[in-house]
Amino acid sequence: MLAYGYRKFGGPAVFETIDQPALKPTANQVVIATLAVNLNDEDRIERLGANVSTPLPMIPGHDVVGRVVQVGAAVTDLPVGTLVAAHTEHAYAEQVCLDADSTVTVPDNLSPTQAVSLITPGITAYKAVRYFADVQPDQTVIVKGAAGGVGSLVVQLSKRVGAKVIAIASQKHADRLTALGVDQFVAYDHQDPAHVLADCGDVIINVALNGVDGKADLAMAKFDATIASVAGSLPATSKSIRFRSIHATNAISDQAALQMLFKLLSIGQLQTNIGYHLPFSLAGFIEGHELLDQPHNGRIVIEK
Structure with a gap:
C-alpha cells in the first residue's frame, strides 16, 4: 500500500x-x-x-x-x-x-x-459560529479573513443564522463575498476597518492568519461584544468584552458538524x-x- x-x-x-x-x-x-x-x-x-x-x-x-x-x-x-x-x-x-x-x-x-x-475549514467555521461566537439572529457580525477557506464559510453560516454580516478582506475578493450575500464589505487595503467599523460589531470573528491585529478587533467591537479569534489572547482593554479563543473542541463533535455541513452543501445552501x-x-x-x-x-x- x-x-x-x-x-x-x-x-x-x-x-x-x-x-x-x-x-x-x-x-x-x-x-x-x-x-x-x-x-x-x-x-x-x-x-x-x-x-x-x-x-x-x-x-x-x-x-x-x-x-x-x-x-x-x-x-x-x-x-x-x-x-x-x-x-x-x-x-x-x-x-x-x-x-x-x-x-x-x-x-x-x-x-x-x-x-x-469542506472538512477542516467547515468544522472550524461551524464551531466558530455556533459554539465560540454563538451567533444569534439580528446580531452584527464582523468577519476578519472573510475571503479565506474558513472565513467564507463563517460568512455563509452567520448569514444562515440570520445575522447582519460585514466582511473584511482585500479588494480583489469584493465580488465573491458580495455574491455570498454579505451586508457590507470593507477592503482593508483601501480603508482602515478599525475606523470605518468603530464600535459596530456585536460579534467579531477573526479567522485571519494568526488572528492578526487584536487592537482592531477591540476597536470594532461594541461594549459587551463577543470576540472569537484564532489568536490566543487580546490586548488589554477597558471595554467589557467576552473573548473566546477558537481551538479544537468536542463541545460540538466533528461528526455532528460535518453532517450538518454536508447537508447544507448538498442542498446548495453552502459553497x-x-x-x-x-x-x-x-x-x-x-x-x-x-x-x-x-x-x-x-x-x-x-x-x-
Missing part, C-alpha cells in the same frame, strides 16, 4: 513515496480506498517541523474521503462501497483506517472533491471554493505543498 510522506522536515521536496503494510481494521474500524484529500495549513506546519516531537517517518493528512473496502467485525452500518469522509490522521495514502464512529456518510449528490474540501485539482501522486503532493507555501486562492485538493 503506497503512501506519501517524509523522513525529515523541510520544504515540499522532502516528500517521497513510502510503502506501507496492508491495513487491517479492528472490530470498530473500517478501511477506505482514498479518493480525495484536502490540504491544510496544518499539514504545512507539520512538514516544517514546528512540533519536533512529530514521529518520523510521517504520513501527514487530516481530511479524507473514500469508499469503504473493509469492515471491522463490530461495524454494522457502513457496508463495503459506502462513500465516507473523516477528519483523521495519516490521510496521504491509498488506503486509510478510520474509527467507524469518526466517519460521516457523504450525500449521493456530492463528489469526493466537494466533500473533502466552497476549490482552487486546485491535483493528481493523487508524489508529484501532486509536492505541488500541493508548494502551493501551501505561498499565497493561493481556494482549497487545494488531491484527487483520484
Whole structure:
C-alpha cells in the first residue's frame, strides 16, 4: 500500500513515496480506498517541523474521503462501497483506517472533491459560529479573513443564522463575498476597518492568519461584544468584552458538524471554493505543498 510522506522536515521536496503494510481494521474500524484529500495549513506546519516531537517517518493528512473496502467485525452500518469522509490522521495514502464512529456518510449528490474540501475549514467555521461566537439572529457580525477557506464559510453560516454580516478582506475578493450575500464589505487595503467599523460589531470573528491585529478587533467591537479569534489572547482593554479563543473542541463533535455541513452543501445552501485539482501522486503532493507555501486562492485538493 503506497503512501506519501517524509523522513525529515523541510520544504515540499522532502516528500517521497513510502510503502506501507496492508491495513487491517479492528472490530470498530473500517478501511477506505482514498479518493480525495484536502490540504491544510496544518499539514504545512507539520512538514516544517514546528512540533519536533512529530514521529518520523510521517504520513501527514487530516481530511479524507473514500469508499469503504473493509469492515471491522463490530461495524454494522457502513457496508463495503459506502462513500465516507473523516477528519483523521495519516490521510496521504491509498488506503486509510478510520474509527467507524469518526466517519460521516457523504450525500449521493456530492463528489469526493466537494466533500473533502469542506472538512477542516467547515468544522472550524461551524464551531466558530455556533459554539465560540454563538451567533444569534439580528446580531452584527464582523468577519476578519472573510475571503479565506474558513472565513467564507463563517460568512455563509452567520448569514444562515440570520445575522447582519460585514466582511473584511482585500479588494480583489469584493465580488465573491458580495455574491455570498454579505451586508457590507470593507477592503482593508483601501480603508482602515478599525475606523470605518468603530464600535459596530456585536460579534467579531477573526479567522485571519494568526488572528492578526487584536487592537482592531477591540476597536470594532461594541461594549459587551463577543470576540472569537484564532489568536490566543487580546490586548488589554477597558471595554467589557467576552473573548473566546477558537481551538479544537468536542463541545460540538466533528461528526455532528460535518453532517450538518454536508447537508447544507448538498442542498446548495453552502459553497466552497476549490482552487486546485491535483493528481493523487508524489508529484501532486509536492505541488500541493508548494502551493501551501505561498499565497493561493481556494482549497487545494488531491484527487483520484
